[in-house]
Amino acid sequence: MLTLLLVVILAALVFEFINGFHDTANSIATVVATKVLTPGQAIMLAASTNLIGAFWGTAVAKTIASGLVDTDVVNVTSQVLICALLGAIVWNLITWWRGLPSSSSHALIGGLCGAALAAAHNNWAALIWSKAGDGDWTSNKGLLWKVVMPMVTSPVAGFLLGVLIITLLYLLISALMRAGGPLARIARPHWVNAFFGKAQFVSAAYMGFAHGRQDAQKTMGIIALAIFAAQSAGTLDDLPAWLQFLHPDGGKDDIDRWVIATCALVMAAGTASGGWRIIKTLGHKMVKLHPIDGFAAETASATILVTAAHFGMPVSTTHSISTAIMGVGFAKNPRALKIGVIERIVWAWILTIPAAGGLAYGVFKLFAFAGWT
Numbered sequence: 001m002l003t004l005l006l007v008v009i010l011a012a013l014v015f016e017f018i019n020g021f022h023d024t025a026n027s028i029a030t031v032v033a034t035k036v037l038t039p040g041q042a043i044m045l046a047a048s049t050n051l052i053g054a055f056w057g058t059a060v061a062k063t064i065a066s067g068l069v070d071t072d073v074v075n076v077t078s079q080v081l082i083c084a085l086l087g088a089i090v091w092n093l094i095t096w097w098r099g100l101p102s103s104s105s106h107a108l109i110g111g112l113c114g115a116a117l118a119a120a121h122n123n124w125a126a127l128i129w130s131k132a133g134d135g136d137w138t139s140n141k142g143l144l145w146k147v148v149m150p151m152v153t154s155p156v157a158g159f160l161l162g163v164l165i166i167t168l169l170y171l172l173i174s175a176l177m178r179a180g181g182p183l184a185r186i187a188r189p190h191w192v193n194a195f196f197g198k199a200q201f202v203s204a205a206y207m208g209f210a211h212g213r214q215d216a217q218k219t220m221g222i223i224a225l226a227i228f229a230a231q232s233a234g235t236l237d238d239l240p241a242w243l244q245f246l247h248p249d250g251g252k253d254d255i256d257r258w259v260i261a262t263c264a265l266v267m268a269a270g271t272a273s274g275g276w277r278i279i280k281t282l283g284h285k286m287v288k289l290h291p292i293d294g295f296a297a298e299t300a301s302a303t304i305l306v307t308a309a310h311f312g313m314p315v316s317t318t319h320s321i322s323t324a325i326m327g328v329g330f331a332k333n334p335r336a337l338k339i340g341v342i343e344r345i346v347w348a349w350i351l352t353i354p355a356a357g358g359l360a361y362g363v364f365k366l367f368a369f370a371g372w373t
Contacts, residue, residue, distance in 0.1 A: 001237040004078035005246070007228040012183065013086040013266045016088055016219040018102040020050070020270020022096050023317050030325065032296035036197045041131055045201075046208040047271040054264030059212060059312035064221025065228070065255075067141040068109065069116045075124035076229045079367060080115045081222060087111035087251040095348055097355070102348040103316035107356040108218050109147055114357030118364035123284025150313040153321040154304050155349075161300035162327025169292055172329075174216025193349040196291035203298035208271075210305035211317050216267045218314055223259050224248075293328045300324040319349060 028042035037045065069076060070248035088104070088111035095102035113127055130142040176187035185191065213219070227248055230236055234246055249256050301321040308315040329337045 001078070001230065001233060001265055002239070002243075004082070005230045005235060007224055008078045008081045008085070009223055011082055011089075012219050012226070013262065014267045015085050015092075015104075015108065015222075016090050016216070016263050017094050017270035017273075018096075019215055019219070020047075020267040021273045022092050022270075023104050023211060026175040026205060028208070029321070030289055030297050031200055034197070034200060034291045034294040035287045036294065037199045038290055040205065045204060047071070047268045048288065049208030050212035050216065051206045051264050051268040052269050053209040053214075053261060054267060056213045057309060058217060058220065058260065059316050060217035060309050060314045061220035061224060061255045063141070063312045063314055064108075064218050067131075067146055068112060068143060069225075070126055070128050071229075073123060074116050074120040076116065076225060077119070078226060078230070078363065079372065081112075081226050081229075083115040083118070083360045083364040083367065084108070084111035086363050087114055087356045087358075091352065091356040092358050094196070095352075100344060102352045103251055103318045104215060105149065105218055105314050105316045105318075106349075106352045107149075108222070109143075110353035110356035111316065111360040112222070113143070113238045113353070114360035117357075118361045118368075145204070150308055150315040151319070152154070153159070154308060154313075154315040155319045157303055158294045158304050158320040158323035159327040161328070162297055162324035162330045162343050165300050166293060166296040166328045166331045169296060193291050196295045200291050200295045200298065203295045203302070206302040207298040207321070210302035210309070211277040212267065214305045214308045214315065214317055216263045217309070219267075220255050220259050220263045223263070224255050227256075227259075258260065289325070289328075291372035293325075293332070294300065297324040297328045300327065316349075 002131045010290065028037075028039075028046045031037050031045075032039050032042050040338060052260040074080070085108075092104055093100070093112075118127045128142040128241060130144040173187045176183045178184075227236075227246060230246075231248060245256075245258055248254065266321065298321070301317070301324040304324075305317060305322040326337060326342065
């Protein structure tokens with residue numbers, strides 16, 4: 001059982017690394033497309049800000065660890081978690097190879113739900129659909145509150161916030177031009193591009209921070225869930241001295257510091273390895289971007305991610321930045337959006353949870369047939 005626990009932790013860190021290079025594009029595509037930073041510079045910026053963001057709170061990790069699967073109905077064993085991670089990893093690699101910016105967050109959630117459902121012999125009560133909190137709706141648990149609602153609202157919010165920010169920026173530029181004199185000179189395209197080229201460095205760092213705060217926490221939640229399950233099964237009772245750090249420091253609602261630090265470092269390493277295929281889709285194929293557009297899209301997306309992380313909602317970095325870019329492009333010229341590319345992205349979104357869940361379900365059934373579960 002201890003070996004299985006270590007395999008789960010290793011598989012979780014593999015997922016975290018893949019998440020890093022798969023979702024690198026989400027945090028740096030716009031700053032690369034606008035030529036404010038080279039791909040290498042942008043990747044290093046994203047890696048460092050991912051690392052900082054990963055240490056900033058654990059609300060999302062706690063949702064993954066205790067808010068989606070009912071451990072009173074299904075025994076969340078190491079085999080369940082390994083199958084969940086395999087489903088998410090395979091789907092991530094498929095979409096990365098195809099250059100589709102699908103959601104690593106939803107792949108992980110889909111994998112967890114699919115594996116848990118298989119382990120519960122198709123008992124849907126194994127999944128927490130909705131559970132009321134302590135009177136505050138933000139403390140509600142379950143797939144409805146923590147996954148479905150954010151999955152619908154965060155892309156809409158990203159689109160609308162992208163439209164709002166770029167519209168306000170263009171209104172400000174128009175006002176400066178009408179003012180005449182020195183103010184009008186500031187509003188010329190050369191000065192606007194120069195200013196937002198520098199400002200986009202800040203917005204790209206903000207985006208990297210938000211990505212780290214959201215996505216690194218999801219793997220923390222899986223590792224914490226595995227450790228809690230192992231503790232309940234008595235696996236941690238007689239640990240060798242070199243593995244004593246596996247004992248949880250707190251209760252089920254706490255995430256140990258070593259888990260946070262390890263996930264943060266692995267995601268940063270994955271981010272540093274890059275993900276050019278998806279960068280091309282997001283940064284070049286959807287709509288032509290200028291520095292002011294990149295600034296608006298990154299600011300809108302990062303704001304959505306940070307707000308959701310505060311409430312423990314595991315939303316998709318992919319969804320928020322993609323729809324923010326769409327919103328910026330729509331505000332500039334609705335006809336400039338490349339609908340064919342957008343349709344491919346939307347289909348990847350729709351398929352991610354059921355596809356990753358189906359893969360995890362199938363892997364668990366295969367393992368059960370082989371007698372491994």
